[in-house]
Amino acid sequence: MSTTSPSQPGDRSRAICESCNGIQETVIERRDVPLDDGSGTAQNALAAICTDCGDIIAMPAQDLNIVPTS
Numbered sequence: 001m002s003t004t005s006p007s008q009p010g011d012r013s014r015a016i017c018e019s020c021n022g023i024q025e026t027v028i029e030r031r032d033v034p035l036d037d038g039s040g041t042a043q044n045a046l047a048a049i050c051t052d053c054g055d056i057i058a059m060p061a062q063d064l065n066i067v068p069t070s
């Protein structure tokens with residue numbers, strides 16, 4: 001029996017990076033992440049970063065602090 005802990009900065013995993021076109025190691029870091037639709041920025045959000053190219057691969061489920069784009 002194990003409990004699922006939320007992602008923490010520094011956590012490492014593996015995921016498919018579209019920029020690298022393959023499976024890469026990822027590390028969780030806090031970033032200001034622009035929203036896909038351009039409506040704002042998620043400040044200080046946890047994101048899974050590709051350790052090879054630095055792109056954001058995924059964002060774990062979390063409460064986002066959205067700052068609207070002015």
Ligand SMILES: [Zn+2]
Binds near residue numbers: 052
């Ligand atoms: Zn990559």
